[in-house]
Amino acid sequence: MLDIAEELDRWVEQGRDFAVATVVAVGGSAPRRPGAALAVDADGTAIGSVSGGCVEGAVYELCRQALEDGESVLERFGYSDDDAFAVGLTCGGIIDILVTPVRVGDRVRPVIAAGLKAAASGGATALARIVTGPADLVGRALIVRPHGSDDSGSCKSASYDSGFHGGGSYDSGYYEGGFGAHPELDRTVAAEAGAFLDAGRTGTLEIGEQGSRCGAPLTVLVESSVPPPRMIVFGAIDFASALVRVGKFLNYRVTVCDARPVFATEARFPEADEIVVEWPHRYLERTEVDARTVLCVLTHDAKFDVPLLRLALRLPVAYVGAMGSRRTHLDRNARLREVGVTELELARLRSPIGLDLGARTPEETALSIAAEIVADRRGGTGVPLTGAHTAIHHDATSLPTGRIGSVA
Template structure:
């Protein structure tokens, strides 16, 4: 739902009633992942997408129906070739989609309002909605804060067990928020961690991941543009103030004039951070990579020729890095695209970052039998839909 937060926030403030359809689980070659959303207001206006066009018409009708009867519904869409008139995914995947009506006085509306406000202000939150379970709980939501506190309540038909369920759900959702993960989890209705009773979709809103580009060269300017396109918060760092200027890097979020290793030592990184070392100068690279390869970041790559890489590898071994640490280094950085220009090189680097993040091979899809869509190794983001 957070992918259409700006428009939904405006609808909430305008007092519109609407229904939100959200991808809950995917299987096979489904085009969009959990959390992707489409919404329809009472006037028939539609925003967002859940499948890139395959099932949007049917989902639109489900939203209209949900607005009329006020009930949440969970629907499955699968492959459609066996029936020419069936609505389904032509790519052969499976989508589970939950549709939730958001009426003017519904309790879930206030939870949505708070969630959308947090997205607008860049505050981390996790929205945990019931997507499988008793009909009276379907669509109910908690908004979980980083400290574990929460807004909203699931409740249940007899009014018992809600507090324990809310507390357990909030604790589990907080753990997913800490890792910036979106996906499903299972709990029992009594609030225990035993699976089987309820399935929750947890959508995490966290600040964008960081890309730090070391070396204010012409290739860096192109990589900044590619990083922004991929949704990264991009920082350019160089020890030479004559090169690290706003005129040369107008699209960078941050410009830092400092020695790379000193800046890296003092800045915040996490498991989503991407580090791209483009200086290919030993006096910058070696102290920087000594630190970078020991940090729990997502990607460390360094530019340079084969000869530069061999020299860099030798120097890093002399500095005490282990085989396991050196194995994390992507060098020379980028996939083999035959790139020549800064823009082509940036594309090569960006492609390797995506492949590393999503578990791709970098090989052409033509002639291979590997899956087109991968889970990137994160279990919570790819709960495969169960057999109908």
Template sequence: MLDIAEQLHRWAEEGRDFAVATVVAVSGSAPRSPGAALAVDGDGTAIGSVSGGCVEGAVYELCVQALQDGTTVLERFGYSDEDAFAVGLTCGGVIDVLVTPVAADAPGRPVWTAALAAAARGEAAAVARVAEGPAELLGLPLYVRPDGTHEGGLGGHPVLDRTAAAEAGAMLDAGRTGPVSLSEDGSHCPGGLTLFVESSVPPPRMIVFGAIDFASALVRAGKFLGYHVTVCDARPVFATRTRFPDADEIVIDWPHRYLRGTSVDGRTVLCVLTHDAKFDVPLLEAALRLPVAFVGAMGSRRTHEDRNQRLREAGVSERELARLHSPIGLDLGARTPEETALSIAAEIVAARRGGTGVPLTGSGTPIHREGGVRDAAAA
């Protein structure tokens, strides 16, 4: 639900009734991950997606029905060998979809409105609800803030609420969405109820060092991938809004000094395009010791070898050097800035998602991988 928070927030502000179908579990190959949502309002307008088209029609009808009877339902969709025209995922996977009505007069409406407003503003927010368990608990929302405070509740069970808030807070800290198994008294217990936690966190950061033509193309690619993109360069004549109209932020400072003073986390990607030793070495010396998702540097193989030697002399360990993606990008035969940006973006996606970078044709590797984004510790 939170992945379409901006549109749903507008609907809530306008006082519309709506129902939301959310993917709460996935097994096998499926086109969308847990948290993907499709919503339908009282006029039949639909937004979002749960399957990339495979079962959208059936899910739409479930939303319409939920609006009519006010009942939350959990439905499973999977591949059918018996009937080629049956509603199912032709990719062979199985998804569980929780359909929740959010009428204007529903008891949980204020909780949803608060959570959607926070997510729409780009603030961190988590919503926990029962996806499997007693019918009277299904779909009830518990909105959890980063400071641990929460609104709403799961059916008047204080212990369950406290446990759910703690679990949702932990998921929010990690920026994760997924199921948690609990018992009704709030303790972990297989066979109890299943809590589904959605986390909405601010977009991850991409910091591009070096205000060159390749950087301009990479900024556009980063924005396309959903990053908050910063361009940093010590030269004010190059680091201008005119040259980087798509950047969220332009910083004129020495790269290593800016990096040491700015905020990064396990989702941040750092792209060093300066390929100048006086910038690269102090910058990478700092970057390779930070808990970020990706550190890449542009340059020829000769530049790479020279840079690595300078970094060793500066005290960077072999383990730290192993984190460096250099020369940055996948081998696509890229020549133009746009092609190079595509190769860099592809390597970032592969590194964060655990991809191999090889063509899917004939590879035998899974198309839809389980496990989601790899955090800095896993990487």
């Protein structure tokens, strides 16, 4: 649902009733990931997608029905061997979809509205909803935010109908809303959802109705919305300009850093979110990075590369790649060893940067680098899918029969 937060936030502001269908779990070659959503308002307007077209019509009708009867429903769609054109996924996958009405006066609306508002404004937030369990709990929600995500740093509770808790705190942040069941359930789910949020994950968890971590009478979907990950491009060269454009296309927040002010200019990099004129290693020492950050070193100049990579390879970032010929790579590795970089640290370095696409132009090279970043992030092999027997989608687990699975 949070993938269409901006549009849904506008619907809330306009006072519209709507129902939202959210992918809970996937199996096989399903086209959309958990968290993908389709929403339908009372006038029949639809936004978003849950399957890329395979089951949209059936899900649309489920949303219309939920708007009428006010009931949440969990529905499974899968491939039909008898009729590939029937309602189902002709790609051979399985998806479980939770349909939730969000009408004015519904007890879940203030919680979902707060989550949509936070996500639409770019803040970090996680929305947890009960998917399976007692009928009166299915669709109930709470949201989790880190401490310091509002002006006061404390819990801001909305007004909820009877049966909802105003909110509370957990170890790493605070939550709003609640399930109206055992109080410990709220705290336990909030803590688990906080861990999902820290990792930027969307998926499911199973938990006891009273918050116990053993047994599995409840399944909870946790959707995380976090600010875009960072891509830092070192070296203001023509290849960097192409990489900035590709990085923005992949929804990275892109910074270009170069010590040479004549090259690091807005005119040369109009699509960059930030341009920094500073020695690369000094900038990396002071800027904030995390486990989703990718570092692309395009300078291929030892005086920049060696101090920069010595630091970069010791940071908990997602990807470190460096441009250069194979000869440059060997020379650079020797220089890095001389300044104390270990073999284990060197093993993290993607150099020469990018996948073997036969790239020559800056745009082709940027595509090669981006392809390696995506493959590294998703666990792909980088080999052609034609003739391969590997899974097309690498970040979803199979669904066991009769129950919801989880996804990283």
